[in-house]
Amino acid sequence: MPYKEAIQSVAAVTQYIGIDWPGTTYYANKPDLIWDGTTIPLANNSVDCVLFTEVLEHLGDPLAVCTEIYRVLRPGGVLVGTTPFFWILHEVPNDMQRLSPYGLKRILEKSGFQTHEITGAGGWNTSLAQFICMYIGFGVKNRLLRKALKLLCYFPVLLLVKTDRETVEFRHTDMINSIAFNATK
Numbered sequence: 001m002p003y004k005e006a007i008q009s010v011a012a013v014t015q016y017i018g019i020d021w022p023g024t025t026y027y028a029n030k031p032d033l034i035w036d037g038t039t040i041p042l043a044n045n046s047v048d049c050v051l052f053t054e055v056l057e058h059l060g061d062p063l064a065v066c067t068e069i070y071r072v073l074r075p076g077g078v079l080v081g082t083t084p085f086f087w088i089l090h091e092v093p094n095d096m097q098r099l100s101p102y103g104l105k106r107i108l109e110k111s112g113f114q115t116h117e118i119t120g121a122g123g124w125n126t127s128l129a130q131f132i133c134m135y136i137g138f139g140v141k142n143r144l145l146r147k148a149l150k151l152l153c154y155f156p157v158l159l160l161v162k163t164d165r166e167t168v169e170f171r172h173t174d175m176i177n178s179i180a181f182n183a184t185k
């Protein structure tokens with residue numbers, strides 16, 4: 001629940017319910033509810049908005065979970081989320097898949113969502129910059145070499161990110177780092 005304070009600072013937010021699976025220790029905030037990764041312990045039509053960031057890649061059955069989110073959203077409720085497309089293996093062995101924009105669209109539609117928007121972030125330049133940073137951070141084991149590479153690559157990485165173009169449509173051979181999406185019940 002890394003966004004809890006920011007969300008609760010919005011005047012329109014009257015209640016925030018954090019949910020996570022058992023044993024998650026990545027964040028200081030403890031969840032309000034624990035779930036099994038499939039069934040959300042909330043009533044039908046009980047929430048206005050679901051924030052779903054960097055979760056889809058960890059689900060064994062993303063369609064079932066999106067259908068469950070649809071169930072708990074009120075009519076007109078909104079699902080807002082992100083998922084990586086190009087990223088290292090993480091939270092192993094619970095890193096299950098990467099979804100393309102087309103796979104995500106299919107899941108949202110099969111879950112019952114009628115309207116949705118799917119956008120990509122980062123193109124070829126940002127992907128290369130990210131790969132360089134991940135290589136230096138995780139692939140280089142020598143501490144002194146890692147420090148030298150960070151200094152050497154700082155400005156080239158910055159230039160790559162600043163010169164990347166925005167992803168406005170998904171075309172054959174395009175590259176994206178991550179996907180942001182929203183869908184309405």
